[in-house]
Amino acid sequence: MELVKNRKQVKIIRTIFLALLGTIILAISSKIKIPFYPIPMTMQTLVVLLLGILFGWKLGVATVLLYLFEGVIGLPVFAGTPEKGIGLMYFTGPTMGYLIGFIPAVFFAGFFKVPFKYNLIHRFLINFIIYTFSVSFIYIFGLIWLTNFVPVEKVLIFGALPFLPAELLKISILAVFATLFNRSILSWRSFR
Secondary structure, three states: OHHHHHHHHHHHHHHHHHHHHHHHHHHHHHHOEEOOOOOOEEOHHHHHHHHHHHHHHHHHHHHHHHHHHHHHOOOOOOOOOOOOOOHHHHHOOOOHHHHHHHHHHHHHHHHOOOOOOOOHHHHHHHHHHHHHHHHHHHHHHHHHHHOOOOOHHHHHHHHOHHHHHHHHHHHHHHHHHHHHOOHHHHOOHHHO
């Protein structure tokens, strides 16, 4: 009986540790700006999808929700903080839709898995489609919210088109990663 109780405690501690580690990595990824044409890219969307791949959908969603909570209460975890404000004031700004879109993105990246029985090319294509589908939620939510700040006819120009080349690169990197490595080997999927 004591052994079962200890295992549950270890699992809870490990879950909390992984969620906190995930939020730290997500916060760091939001601050890293890589020169890219036409707009510098952050690694944030790559890390959001990677959390889903590695943690599974349950822990991935919990991690993203914790990250958003940290930002709302004023921790400088978002890309433009503290320069452009912190807390709820920053969260409800033009990027709120994108940030909310992290939740379904991490969910779908963690929920769908490609069986290892397919050959490399099929696994890559399926993974690429899954991650493109996942990232699309970030942009759908982001563009809808952005209409509160930018005229509707310019929303795509300012809110999506400049970022698409970088997103395709990040999705391709993740698809290669997930294709080459069996998810059961590199994930903490026991949290499902």
